[in-house]
Amino acid sequence: MNRSQLFEQIKKKKSYLCVGLDTDLQKIPKHLLSSADPIFEFNKQIIDATHEYTVAYKPNIAFYEALGPKGWESLQRTLEYIPKDIFTIADAKRGDIGNTSSLYARAFFEQMNFDSITVAPYMGEDSVKPFLEFKNKWVILLAHTSNPGASDFQLLESNGRKLYEEVIRKSQEWSTPDQLMYVVGATQADKMQSIRALAPDHFFLVPGIGAQGGDLEMVSKYGMNKQCGLLVNSARAIIYASSETDFNKRAGEEAKKVQQEMEEQLLAASL
Numbered sequence: 001m002n003r004s005q006l007f008e009q010i011k012k013k014k015s016y017l018c019v020g021l022d023t024d025l026q027k028i029p030k031h032l033l034s035s036a037d038p039i040f041e042f043n044k045q046i047i048d049a050t051h052e053y054t055v056a057y058k059p060n061i062a063f064y065e066a067l068g069p070k071g072w073e074s075l076q077r078t079l080e081y082i083p084k085d086i087f088t089i090a091d092a093k094r095g096d097i098g099n100t101s102s103l104y105a106r107a108f109f110e111q112m113n114f115d116s117i118t119v120a121p122y123m124g125e126d127s128v129k130p131f132l133e134f135k136n137k138w139v140i141l142l143a144h145t146s147n148p149g150a151s152d153f154q155l156l157e158s159n160g161r162k163l164y165e166e167v168i169r170k171s172q173e174w175s176t177p178d179q180l181m182y183v184v185g186a187t188q189a190d191k192m193q194s195i196r197a198l199a200p201d202h203f204f205l206v207p208g209i210g211a212q213g214g215d216l217e218m219v220s221k222y223g224m225n226k227q228c229g230l231l232v233n234s235a236r237a238i239i240y241a242s243s244e245t246d247f248n249k250r251a252g253e254e255a256k257k258v259q260q261e262m263e264e265q266l267l268a269a270s271l
C-alpha cells in the first residue's frame, strides 16, 4: 500500500487507528482455549469486530514467536485474514549487519506479505537499507519510543542534537516519506510539534495511547500533517477490553470510541 492509498483509507474510514494484535494466551477469554488455534480464533473475532474502524493492524511478533512454530502459523493465518485494504505492520524491531537484515526483510516481506516492519536504527545505514530495497514495502524506524527507558539513550546530545533527532535527520538521506515512517511514542506528545518539524511529510506510528496513558488529542493536534501522517496504535485497551465471551463486542466498542475521537480531530484539521 502506498502513501496516497493509506491517506485514502484514512479519509474513507475517518480513522487513523492501528489495532495492536498483541495476543497473549494468558489473557484471551478461556472459552477460546479449546479451539484448534486459539490465537487465530481470537484475532479473527477481533478483526471482525474492529476492521471498520481501523486502517492498520500491528501484530507484535514477540507474542507469536514465543509460541514456537504454532505461533508463526497463527501469525500467518492472521495476516491472511486481514482485509487487503488495511495496512499491516510486523512489529519485529529488527536490524543487523546487511546480509542478515536482508534475510529479516525476506522473512516479513516475502515469506509473509507484510506491508511494513519496525526497525531499530542503532546499527545504522547498512542495517536499514536492505529493508528499503523491497518496493512497495515500508520501514518504520524507531525514533523516540514510548517507554521509560527512552530517555537512557534517545535523549543523549551530540553536536547540539538529541540522538532521536539525529536518527530522524540522518535516515532521511536513505529514503523518502513514501517508504519510511518513524515511531514516536504517544507519551512523547509534548515533543510532537518539534518532531513533526524535523519530518514534515512522513507518517508516524504512534503507540502508547490506552494502556500506556498517551494523549490522543495532543498527539493529533501537534502531530498531524496534510495527509494526516499518523497511525495511532492501541493494543491492550482494545483487544482486552473484556476477558469474557463479549470480548469482541467490547473491542469493537472501544475501537469505535477511538475512531470517533479521531474523526473529530480530522475534522478540526480540515482533512
Ligand SMILES: O=C(O)c1cc(=O)[nH]c(=O)n1[C@@H]1O[C@H](COP(=O)(O)O)[C@@H](O)[C@H]1O
Residues within 6 Å of the ligand: 020, 022, 060, 091, 118, 144, 145, 146, 147, 183, 184, 185, 207, 208, 209, 210, 211, 212, 233, 234, 235, 236, 237
Ligand atoms: O514499535 C512499537 O510498536 C512500539 C514502540 C514504542 O515506542 N512503544 C510501544 O509500546 N510499541 C509497541 O506498541 C504496542 C503498545 O501496546 P499497548 O500499550 O497495549 O497499546 C506494543 O506492541 C509495543 O511493543
